[in-house]
Amino acid sequence: MEIRELQGDGTTILQLCGRLDGTTSPGVDDRLSAMSAKTAVLVLDLAELSYVSSAGLRVLLKAAKQAQAAKQRLLLAGLQPVVKQIFDISGFTSIFTLFPSRDDALNSVR
């Protein structure tokens, strides 16, 4: 799992690349926890995320909960079909605001 970070005006983009599973989720959890109070808008670019397991879903859920508590906007962008399918089945689409691409997510907050 590679995490790339881009900073904008009050907005942070985190690009998650690879697999979000039980092995990689602790590192992503640490990174997302550190972000919750640091930026008003956090965009998770998942265009290069190829897999998410139960452990990965828990990390994303925790991030959503932290964002809600910190009144941060957490936007998810570019989900691949295999990841979107997991979101649909687990009902995570009801928690997150999803956008087709990172640019769409950024345009929504401008």
Next chain:
Amino acid sequence: MLTFAEELLLLGHDENGSNFHDLPDMLFDAALAGAVLMDLAIRNRIDTDLERLVILDATPTGEELLDHAFAILARHPEIAATADALDLLRKEGSVIEDKAIARLLERGILRREASRILWVFETRRYPLIDGKELQDVKRRIAGLLFSDTIPDPRDIVIIGLAQACGLLERVFTPHELEHCRARIEQIARFDLIGQATGAMLQELSAALTTMFVHYG
């Protein structure tokens, strides 16, 4: 922190202190199997997706009831799917239940009372000592069902299990349940092991119904 099996037993605990659920044992055993898998997942010992279950870390958790089940799982490397793991562990349901009751006694949450009916039949009751832990679980569940707060993973698990076992009927009135039905269903979907457990309970329930219809 209580294990999910202990929380499930507390939620189903009746005022008389002698009964932990109204389900046929076959169904409650499956729910306990799901509770154990969810605890192992939350403690990062296993991970799952829609098809597979993998062991991430074979280190014991220190909770006897979880480590008992984990050891059984580890002895069956051919188990690759969550449904198969549930099927394997539900056969241990009564052992898991006994260990969960023993842990609740050890923690000082329940106490054991033995008595005899007609001086012959021995019965056991497990009254709550002060009921604080049960109230804590109920408060957590109510706090989520009657709000839009995003639940944390532990709360999702207990709501999913309680829903699958029909134990929410012991916590809320029919009117309250009707009011938050959509929210219960939304939260119960969030956990993939919870979904697999719910599906297994439905299958077993349908099989039991068929058996009753055919054989009386």
